[in-house]
Amino acid sequence: MSMYQLKRSPLDPIYRAFKGAFGEVWAQNMGKAGLILLVFLVAISIYTTIVMPSNFDSVWNNRKEWDTNPFVAPPEWIRFFGFPVARHAIIELDRPVESKVYLEPFFIDDIQLFGYIQRFSATYVLDSDAYPQSILVRFAEVGYGTITIRGRMVEPQIVVYVFLNRPDGSQILINAPETLTLKSLAGKDIRLDQDTAAAWIERKLNVPQDVAKKVINFYLFGEVVGENFYTRPLQGAYSIDIVISYLAPGVDPRDLKTIMESKGLGAREITIIVKGSAYGLAGTDDAGRDLFLGLLYGFPVALLIGIFAAVSAVLIGMIAGVISGYYGGVVDDAIQRTVDIIGNIPLLPILILIGVIVQEWNVSAWERLFIIIAFLVVFSWGGLAIIIRSMTLSIKAEPYIEAARALGASNVRIIFRHIIPQLVPYMMASLVFSVPGAILAEAGLSVIGVRHGLPTWGSILAEARAYIGAGGSYGVWWWIFPPGILIGITALTFVLLGLAAETIVEPRLRRRM
Amino acid sequence: MSARGRIPRILAKRAILLSVALVVIMLLTAVILGATGYDEKILKAIVVTELQAYSQALRQQLKGSGEDIEKLIKEREQFLISYYGLDKPWWERVIPMAFNAMILNLGYSLSEEVANIAGLQPPVRVSDAILITLPRTIIMLTIAQLISIAIALPLAPFIAYRRGSIWDKLSISYAAFTNALPIWWLAIVAIYFVGFQLKIAPTSYRGVISYINRFWEDPFTSFINILYYAYLPIIVVVIGILGGWLYSVRAIAIRVVSEDYVFMAKAKGLPERQVIRHYVLRVIAGPAMTLIILGLAGSIGGFIITESVFDWPGIGLLYYAAITTGDSPTIIGLVYITTLVYIIARFILEVLYVILDPRVSL
Numbered sequence: 010m011s012m013y014q015l016k017r018s019p020l021d022p023i024y025r026a027f028k029g030a031f032g033e034v035w036a037q038n039m040g041k042a043g044l045i046l047l048v049f050l051v052a053i054s055i056y057t058t059i060v061m062p063s064n065f066d067s068v069w070n071n072r073k074e075w076d077t078n079p080f081v082a083p084p085e086w087i088r089f090f091g092f093p094v095a096r097h098a099i100i101e102l103d104r105p106v107e108s109k110v111y112l113e114p115f116f117i118d119d120i121q122l123f124g125y126i127q128r129f130s131a132t133y134v135l136d137s138d139a140y141p142q143s144i145l146v147r148f149a150e151v152g153y154g155t156i157t158i159r160g161r162m163v164e165p166q167i168v169v170y171v172f173l174n175r176p177d178g179s180q181i182l183i184n185a186p187e188t189l190t191l192k193s194l195a196g197k198d199i200r201l202d203q204d205t206a207a208a209w210i211e212r213k214l215n216v217p218q219d220v221a222k223k224v225i226n227f228y229l230f231g232e233v234v235g236e237n238f239y240t241r242p243l244q245g246a247y248s249i250d251i252v253i254s255y256l257a258p259g260v261d262p263r264d265l266k267t268i269m270e271s272k273g274l275g276a277r278e279i280t281i282i283v284k285g286s287a288y289g290l291a292g293t294d295d296a297g298r299d300l301f302l303g304l305l306y307g308f309p310v311a312l313l314i315g316i317f318a319a320v321s322a323v324l325i326g327m328i329a330g331v332i333s334g335y336y337g338g339v340v341d342d343a344i345q346r347t348v349d350i351i352g353n354i355p356l357l358p359i360l361i362l363i364g365v366i367v368q369e370w371n372v373s374a375w376e377r378l379f380i381i382i383a384f385l386v387v388f389s390w391g392g393l394a395i396i397i398r399s400m401t402l403s404i405k406a407e408p409y410i411e412a413a414r415a416l417g418a419s420n421v422r423i424i425f426r427h428i429i430p431q432l433v434p435y436m437m438a439s440l441v442f443s444v445p446g447a448i449l450a451e452a453g454l455s456v457i458g459v460r461h462g463l464p465t466w467g468s469i470l471a472e473a474r475a476y477i478g479a480g481g482s483y484g485v486w487w488w489i490f491p492p493g494i495l496i497g498i499t500a501l502t503f504v505l506l507g508l509a510a511e512t513i514v515e516p517r518l519r520r521r522m
Numbered sequence: 523m524s525a526r527g528r529i530p531r532i533l534a535k536r537a538i539l540l541s542v543a544l545v546v547i548m549l550l551t552a553v554i555l556g557a558t559g560y561d562e563k564i565l566k567a568i569v570v571t572e573l574q575a576y577s578q579a580l581r582q583q584l585k586g587s588g589e590d591i592e593k594l595i596k597e598r599e600q601f602l603i604s605y606y607g608l609d610k611p612w613w614e615r616v617i618p619m620a621f622n623a624m625i626l627n628l629g630y631s632l633s634e635e636v637a638n639i640a641g642l643q644p645p646v647r648v649s650d651a652i653l654i655t656l657p658r659t660i661i662m663l664t665i666a667q668l669i670s671i672a673i674a675l676p677l678a679p680f681i682a683y684r685r686g687s688i689w690d691k692l693s694i695s696y697a698a699f700t701n702a703l704p705i706w707w708l709a710i711v712a713i714y715f716v717g718f719q720l721k722i723a724p725t726s727y728r729g730v731i732s733y734i735n736r737f738w739e740d741p742f743t744s745f746i747n748i749l750y751y752a753y754l755p756i757i758v759v760v761i762g763i764l765g766g767w768l769y770s771v772r773a774i775a776i777r778v779v780s781e782d783y784v785f786m787a788k789a790k791g792l793p794e795r796q797v798i799r800h801y802v803l804r805v806i807a808g809p810a811m812t813l814i815i816l817g818l819a820g821s822i823g824g825f826i827i828t829e830s831v832f833d834w835p836g837i838g839l840l841y842y843a844a845i846t847t848g849d850s851p852t853i854i855g856l857v858y859i860t861t862l863v864y865i866i867a868r869f870i871l872e873v874l875y876v877i878l879d880p881r882v883s884l
């Protein structure tokens with residue numbers, strides 16, 4: 010009994026119509042291509058959803074998270090096409106090469122040092138004809154705590170110097186030294202300071218400061234050739250020396266060293282990042298964000314936008330169309346007039362307006378996105394409702410509907426058992442056809458600057474355009490092309506599926522209308 | 523009542539329904555501007571700037587007597603607040619806003635960007651801004667539409683005639699690709715390759731303003747320069763929309779091609795060209811006219827995104843500038859004009875249907 014009921018559930022004919030449509034789509038080349046692409050899109054989306062942290066959208070918008078990457082860097086694989094690429098290197102140092110107390114002051118160039126000194130050192134080999142972008146030193150792990158020497162609390166003053174020793178033997182200080190405490194050293198990023206480095210370059214390499222400052226990395230990692238201070242990359246082994254001086258006034262540096270070592274205080278792990286001239290699989294944007302991750306995140310978001318918008322619009326269109334066609338009268342009139350209005354509305358300006366309004370609201374990025382999509386849905390079910398209405402009208406006039414009614418079938422039963430199953434193939438087709446519309450609409454809105462805050466392909470493109478608009482070079486192909494290509498592929502998937510589905514729907518449509 | 527006598531009634535009914543739709547759309551737009559506080563924020567900003575200018579002028583004219591100045595500024599503030607309707611809740615501003623637009627009292631735009639696109643100094647009359655940018659959109663989009671129509675209309679019936687052939691498949695694939703690739707992205711790619719790499723087209727197109735605005739000073743040079751600015755946008759838009767045209771005209775033609783009388787003509791041994799010209803083109807002229815009129819009417823409204831990618835100073839860019847700078851008068855004016863053009867086009871189609879439909883005009 011229960012089995013029987015399960016089989017004859019009211020959704021059963023709908024399911025069968027669905028399955029039939031699938032088979033017919035698969036039978037065509039276009040449908041097959043579309044389905045394969047769809048599987049690929051869905052697989053990447055699932056992978057991304059599993060792998061990406063759930064707060065990726067806020068990570069993406071937090072510029073601090075990304076500044077260890079090179080900025081506006083092309084993808085690394087360009088070197089397979091013969092373009093020189095300076096390697097991006099992350100060097101982790103977990104012990105100093107020297108940890109020593111100097112009781113007599115000594116000098117590195119004109120810097121006087123004295124007391125408890127630690128040195129960390131790393132080597133970076135530049136083996137191609139390109140300039141690394143910059144150097145960043147991160148104090149990844151610092152032991153900090155209170156130091157008591159003979160009953161007195163001691164707070165050591167710490168100064169960090171980062172030297173770049175070039176293959177030609179010249180030594181350049183690249184950071185602006187400042188006095189730090191153990192606590193402020195923890196997690197500290199020491200950056201390249203253009204003024205300091207340029208001053209050293211002037212002294213050591215005879216390049217005027219203001220010239221060096223413009224493209225500091227050309228002079229750090231290059232040698233001057235010819236006139237006008239033109240440079241070419243200086244290949245060879247660079248060593249990056251980090252000198253840390255710990256001083257506590259009135260305390261014997263030997264005591265300081267002993268106490269700090271016994272308690273495990275001071276710099277423990279240092280990460281040196283030599284920012285290369287290229288990065289990762291998809292390059293970076295002007296905030297150093299790894300575009301590969303952004304593009305990957307775009308997959309589930311695009312599918313979600315497209316499918317959510319399409320399903321909602323088709324459901325609304327179906328319900329409105331069936332009600333309008335089946336019940337007629339005042340309801341029909343009201344629905345028809347509403348369709349008249351939404352069919353004449355200039356949709357894009359209204360959507361942009363809503364986007365501009367919503368981006369000021371203090372809601373989450375997802376909520377903002379869905380408000381925009383909801384408005385898109387509200388204005389896009391009209392065409393479908395008209396077609397569904399006329400199909401419903403013709404189905405309603407069939408003799409078997411009259412027979413069902415004569416047998417006492419309720420309106421709901423007739424709609425669900427006899428009308429909707431016949432509409433399913435058509436709805437499938439229009440569902441599939443309206444997916445790209447929503448994806449393209451979101452991308453278009455993002456491109457002209459409606460910000461919802463999520464990393465989507467459209468918003469990545471928008472940032473590329475903003476970068477170009479603010480005076481950046483148009484040459485950032487890795488930033489412009491992939492998002493557009495992915496938008497195109499995703500839309501094409503559904504266009505192909507739609508075209509395949511349409512050929513199924515077309516004969517039916519012609520017979521009924 | 524005779525069938526002919528019914529025509530005016532049918533048309534009058536359609537006209538009323540379309541007008542009602544227009545009114546509702548205008549009210550809806552005004553509600554969106556009002557209910558979200560978008561409009562109010564901008565108006566308040568305008569009052570603040572006007573007051574600042576006023577108080578500066580006052581202080582220069584009458585030195586000293588601080589109390590008088592304070593009093594005058596207060597009065598001015600009250601005046602401005604009631605002038606812009608800020609003393610009333612937003613819903614009381616909605617109807618005047620929509621009504622003023624509908625009697626073409628579009629007012630002034632204070633937005634510098636809007637003025638910039640028009641090539642004028644603010645404040646700009648909204649109607650001026652629209653009238654100045656409209657020809658630019660026509661140069662780019664309407665011409666692109668016409669070119670696409672001129673290609674698709676003769677070509678699509680031949681493709682439909684050879685249904686299933688390689689040409690048919692190619693045109694469907696082309697339509698599928700351009701349906702999936704947004705025109706504005708094609709625009710970005712075209713600017714990258716043609717403008718940035720090959721340097722045979724501009725990368726920013728706003729410069730076209732001076733050549734169009736001062737066309738008659740030196741028509742020949744202006745024409746050449748406009749051509750230099752316009753050729754890439756036109757080509758890109760044609761590439762982007764031609765697929766859709768081919769596909770839809772083909773869809774109309776296929777229905778005709780499989781009709782019995784076309785078979786009959788073929789069976790008689792008439793040459794293909796003649797069959798298409800006499801039996802297919804004539805029949806598809808009606809439905810194709812619908813597409814053409816709606817397409818041309820739609821092109822007047824501008825392609826907001828594509829125009830903003832090219833920085834092409836047409837209606838689309840004006841829309842964009844108005845929305846992003848919070849310029850309600852221009853927004854509501856543009857919504858009204860573009861919707862009006864579209865609705866008039868729809869009505870012209872209704873008239874054509876009724877006149878051409880043999881069942882009505884017995």
